Amino acid sequence: MKITPIEKDAGFLRQTISDLHEQIDLLSMLQDISKQLISRFDFNNIISLFLGMVKEIIHYNAAALYLHDEQKKCWRLVDRSGADDPELDAIDIQSSIVQWILHEGRWSPLNPEHRTKNSISILPLTGAQKTMGFLLMSSHADRDVFTQSNMKLLSFVASQASIALENQTLYAQLHQSREYIENILESINNGIVTIDMENRVTQINKNATAMLGLPSADIMGTPYHDTFDAPAVAVIDAVRKRTLLDGFTPETVHDFYPTTDLKIPVAISSSLLREPDGTSIGITFVLRDMSASKEIERLRQLDELKSEFVSNVSHELRTPMSIIKSYVEAILNQVSPSDYHTQREFLHIVNNEADRLSNMVSDLLDISRIEAGKFYLDLEEVDIAAVIESVVEHLQGKSTVHTFTTDLSGSLPNITADRDKIYRVFLNVLDNAVKFSPEGGVVSISASTRDDTVTCVIADNGIGIAEPDIEHIFDKFYRADTSDAGNISGTGLGLSIVKHILEEHKGSIDIASSPGSGTSVTIILPVFADYDSGSRTDT
C-alpha cells in the first residue's frame, strides 16, 4: 500500500492556511470573552457566561455543571443548560472513568465506543490547586466535535472559568470576613478609627462617626484632616504623634463636638498597627464616650440603691412590727389586768408604731402607683393653714424636745388640692425636720400668699444636709449617707413622693441646707392650679 505524504497535497495546505486565519479570529474573540470571565465576581454571571461559551464551541444539547462542595466533600449539581436529558442524569459521576478524566483534567468523552445517538463528554474545571468541578455534556454523536482546536479551546475556557470561580470564591470569602470584622466593629460600644501611615482613614465605625459628628462613615481612604473638625484633628494629631513614638497611648480625655451645641467628653487611647514583621502600617484609636459612661454609672448606682432599699424596707417594717408584738405580748402576759395606767401607756406605743407602719406602707403604695402612672389627686377646697396646724399638733404630741412655731400670716386662702396628700407632704417635711434635729430644737413654719401662690418655709436648726446630697435628696430610694443620719429611720421614699405630689399640684419644693446649721424647705403651691385632663378625681 502506498501512503502519500499529505504536505504535498495543495488542497490540504490551502485548507490549513484558511483554518489558521479562522483560528486567529477565534483566539482574539476568546481573549475578549476570557477578559470578561476573569473580570466577573458574580457567581451566576460566571457560570452563565461559561456555559454560553462552551455551547458556542461544541453546541451541546444538554449540560449539567457540577462543582465541588467543600463542606460536604462531594460533587454538587449547580446548574443545567439545554434540554432535559435522562442520559445525563443516569451518568454515575463516581465511576472510575469519570474519576480518571477528572484526574487527567482533559475534556474527554465518556462513551466513545458506543454507537449511540448522543456523545457524552466531561469537561473538567481545574483550578490552580485542585479540580473545582466539571461540565457533563451531551452532544450529537454524528458531529465530529473532537477536534484539536475544540480541545484546546475548551481547555482554555475551562481554565479561565476555573480562575474566575476561584477568584469569585476568594472574593466572597474576603467580602465575608470583611463583613464579619465590620459587624464586630459596629457591635463594640466604643468608637473605633484606624488610619494608615499616610493619615488616611482605613476603618471607622458608627460610634466613632457619631462622636466625631461626621455626616457619614463613607470617608475611608480620605485623610482625617479633610473630614474631622478642627478640635478633633488637633486631638488626633497629638495622640498620633505620641503613638508613633511609644507604640501606644493610655486613655486621655478630650472634649469633642459632635454638633455645634453639644460637647461630649471622649476618652481616647491608641495603639500602633504592625505587620507580623514589625513594620508599622497604621494606628488604631479607641474613642470612649464618657458622658455615656456616666449615664451607665448612674444606672448602676440606681440599681445598687434599689437593692439597698429592699433591705432597708424589710428592716424598717420589721422594727415597728416587733415593737408592736412585744408590747402586746406584755399587755397580755405581764401587765396586770388591773394596771390600767401601764396598759394605756403600752397601747399608746403600739398605736404610734402602727401609725409608722401604716405610713411606710402608704409610702410604698404611693411609689408603686407613681411608677405605674396611677397616682391620682382627689381634689377639693383645702384650708392649708388647718392642714399645717393639724400636722404640728400631731407631731407635737410625739416629741417633748422639739418646739414648733407657726407664722401663718393671718388669712391664707383655700387652695384646690388633695387634702390627704397635702397633709402627707407637710407631715413628711416636718417629720424630717424633727428627725434631722435629733437633739431637739425649734422647727419654724411660716406661710404667706403672693400672686395666687402659697409659699411655706419649714426651717430647723438640726444637722443639715451636705451639698452633694441635696442634689439627690428627691431621688427615689436615696438617703444621705452620713454617719449621723445612720440611726434615723425611714424608707427614703418620703421626699420623692413629696416632690411628686407637689408637682402633681403644679407646685414645687426646694431645699437649702448646710451641715451643722440646719435645713430650710420651701414649698410653693398655686391657689388655683390648672389641672389638665390627665389628673382626675380619684373615687
Next chain:
Amino acid sequence: MARTNLKKQLSKISDLATLPVVANNVIQITNNPKSSALEVAKAISQDAALTSRILKMANSAMYGFPQKITTINHAIVILGFANIRNLVLAASIYDMFAPNGQPQLFDRVGFWEHSLACGITSKLLAKRLGIKNIEEAFIWGLLHDLGKIVLDTYFHTDFAGVIKLVEEKNILIRDAEMEVLGYDHAEVGGIVAGNWNLPQTLIKVIRFHHAPPQANESMRLAAIVHMADIFCRAIDLGNGGDRKIPCMHPEAWELLDLDKESIKALFTEMEQEVIKSQAFLPI
C-alpha cells in the same frame, strides 16, 4: 575535523534519517489546530503495525485508563492529540532505531532505557514546576539523545571510535564526540528534529539539553531535561553512553529549586513509573 566537512556530514544525515510517512503525516495533521480525532485516527490506521503498537502503549499502566482502549479514535479522544502524536513519534523512531539483536558496541537497549527514564523524569519535573502540558515533557526526555542513535546508525564507524574513546579515557560521551567528530549528539539531534518538522520546543530541548541557558525562551524546558538526564544517570536507569555523570548546570539547578527531601521522593517516583511504562520500550 573542519567545519565544512561537518556541514557535509550533517546534510548527509538529513538525507538518510527520514521519518516514516505515517508519522510525518500525523505530525502535519496535528500541527493544524482544526484537525479532528477522526482525521488523525485515519492517518495512523494506514499502518497496522503502528496502530497495534500505539494501542499497546495507550493501554499501558502509565496512562492508567480504567477501561480497555480498543480503537485509535478512542485513544486520541481519551489521551488527547499531544499524547497520541508523541506515541506515533516514539513508535516510529523505535522502528527506525530498534536494537537489531546483534551485539553492538553502542548499547541500544540501555540507550532506550535511559531515554524512557528521562522522558518519565522530565514529566515528573514538569508537573512539579506546574507546567501545563506535561505530556509534552515526556517526549522531550524520550528524544533528548536522538543524536546518539542517529550517529550510531548513519556514522557507525565514526561513532564506534567515540565509544572506544569513552571506554579508554573514561570521559563523557559528549567530550569524546567533540574530540572525534567535532560536534556532539545534541547538535545532530537538533538538526534531525528540525528536518522532521517536530515542534520548535522539542527541537530546542534536544539541541540544548547540555546547555540549557542557550535555549533562551525554552531554557526552563531544556533545564528540566538536563536535570532529568543527570538524575537518571545518578540512579542508573538505563545507559547514557558513558560511566560519568555530566556537570550540573547551576542555572538549571536553581530553576528547579529542589531540596533533599523532594529529590528523594522524585527518585522513588521515577523507579515506580519506569516499571509502569515497560510497554514503551522498543523491544
